[in-house]
Amino acid sequence: MSVHADRTIPQLPRVDHLIRDSARLAAIPGLTEQALRWHHDAVDQRVVVAREASRLATPRIWPDTIASLATTGWRMVSAAAPAAPFQLLALASAAVGLRVEPPRASTSTLARVQRLVRTSGPAYVKLGQFIATGDGLVPDEWVKAFAWCRDEAPKLPVGVALEVIARELGPERDRLEWIDDEPLAAGSIGQVHRGRLTDGTDVVIKVLRPGLRRRFRTDIETLALAAAAAERVNENARSANLTGFVELFAQLALEELDFRLEAANLVDSSAVLEAMGADHMIAPRPIPGMVTEKVLVMELLPGVSYSRLDPTRHLDGERLLTTGIRGVVEATLRHGVFHGDLHAGNVLIDEDHGTFSLVDFGIAGRLTAVQRAGLVQYLAAWAGNDARGQVEAMQSFGAIEHGAPLDTIVAELQVELDLLQERAHGQVTFDQLGVTLGRLLQVLARNGFRMPKDLVLFFKNLLYLSGFAASVAPDTDVLEVVQGILLDLLSDPETGLAAAVA
Incomplete structure (x- = not known):
């Protein structure tokens, strides 16, 4: 199965259209208009960031x-x-x-x-x-x-965070009725404080470390x-x-390092989750007028990390797992937008309602229509132990130039895949997907090809889903859940994925 240059690749839904149609974003006055500005500005800014990183x-x-x-x-x-x-x-x-x-x-x-x-x-x-x-x-x-x-990580000296908030927000600082002096958490990028707006909205305030x-x-x-x-x-x-x-x-x-990019990730993801009908999964909404490069004010969402769930409370772990995986995989393959760092601390579960809050959107993955089709191609090639199909799929991510000689890379990867197949005695498991993709990335690296950022993020999320499964539903067949979701997406005429890959 390969993605052909002469085949029409179905386009992804326009995220800016989803933002305009979002009732959840419109519920905060002024957020829809601001969200559209963040969304469009972020497109150019990500290009600038990629050049600077190189x-x-x-x-x-x-x-x-x-x-x-x-x-x-x-x-x-x-x-x-x-x-x-x-x-x-x-x-x-x-x-x-x-x-x-x-x-x-x-x-x-x-x-x-x-x-x-x-x-x-x-x-x-x-x-x-x-x-x-x-x-x-x-x-x-x-x-x-x-x-x-x-x-x-080391906390900022007392008062520094408050100084940054006051300087960055200017007159909007007066909308913050209360800020907790003690941070909720401190990391390498900055630290987070709880707060409350004058209208009673509970918020979290993310502050970038100075310099x-x-x-x-x-x-x-x-x-x-x-x-x-x-x-x-x-x-x-x-x-x-x-x-x-x-x-x-x-x-x-x-x-x-630019919280305006995170704000764009938040509103894009909120609109995507709403368009999917994923009522069980939400992302925080930023507060209009209270986002700068160095300060991000957003609503406080309920829940605790899934790794810290109360073991004495009965939760339907299999349902949580299925809905969680569906939300992540469907957001990726239907809309091409996904949370890029779904470790346990960023996935909160409201134990009273069994719903998800996804937090910390500093890293997000984004696929083009061609990359989305290539990802489906890769998953199918993985299931068939097909080295050539996997390598060809990488051309969709720009990891390998079209027209590059592939025979040496394919032969090298096929040796790796055959060894993995022998060790697994022909069984196809969810854990093998991570190992197989790791082998492919290693072969690409050995041959001087680049590592596609968004593919690496998707791969990381697959591994996080394994950890999630082990925590909430250890007896569930994760591969079966993922395969069912993929089959649903491929059979859905709205995605056009079945026609995009042959």
Whole structure:
């Protein structure tokens, strides 16, 4: 099955049209008009971010990079861990699904890599967050060691967050009747406070750490040099394409540094979920007039992380799993818009109603119509153990140029797939999908091809769904649920997916 250039690919529904039709967005005065501005502005801004990420990830020496290298070099020497940056990059690469062998979690290695993260810039803490959410991809010892990076990063000094809020919001600050001095959580990008508007609306206020953009740029330039150095002396680093990972990381991180992009993700996702009729799943709505590059005010949603559900309460875990998977997969394949970081902390469940709140939309995935058709092609090729179909699907994501010689890549991947098939005794399981896609990304990396950001995010979400299943419905056949949803989408004439792939 392949996506043909001469075949008409069905277009995705226009998200701006969904925003205009959204009753949920219209319920907040002025939000529809503001949402459309965020949506359209974000299209151009994402292009700018991608270009900047590519530039920063190209290894070169800048004056500020020299200073950063000197500082980081001193930390490495003082920690007696010159390999620590390479180990950190390998771990973070493995945590997004690249088949990189993570370093052995000895007591000394754990301590050294953690020390590098704790004493370096914010980009290093962000890499630690990748590792902390890499369940099933990196050893448990590493996941636990970096758990603090998720929401226990150093808090901003007392009063700094309030100063940023006042400066950024200006007169709109008066709409905040109350702000909790104690943050709900602190991360590498910023911290979150609870608050309340004068009209009684409970909100959360996300505040960017001051000076973060400049520090991130310098950190990324330094990591690009470290990755390039590792690839010169280490075959595993070359095959993992660590420099490609730094570019992927840079794009994800830089998008999170502008809360206007997150606001666009929020309104787009809200409109998509509503258009799907997914009443069981909602995203926070930003408050018009209270969003800037450095401050984001949005409604507070109910729920607790699915990993912290009360075990004494009876919840229909199978229903939760099915509706959760349907919401994620259908949003991706019907509309091409999806939450890009669905770890347990970002999926809240209201135990009273059994509904979902999806939070923290700093990272979102977006597929074009061609990429969506390519993803369906990939999933079908995976089910058939078809290496050529999988590789051809990657052309839809721009990972491989059309017309590039594929025979060598296909043969290399088919060897990997046959080995996996033998180990699984011919069985097709949901967990195998993650392993298979990881093998494909590794083969692409070894041959110098790029890692498509949105495909990596989709892959991560599949792994998160496995963790979700283990938490709420461990006896459910996840593959059967996913296959049923895919069959529904393929048979739906509105998607046109069955006609787009042959």
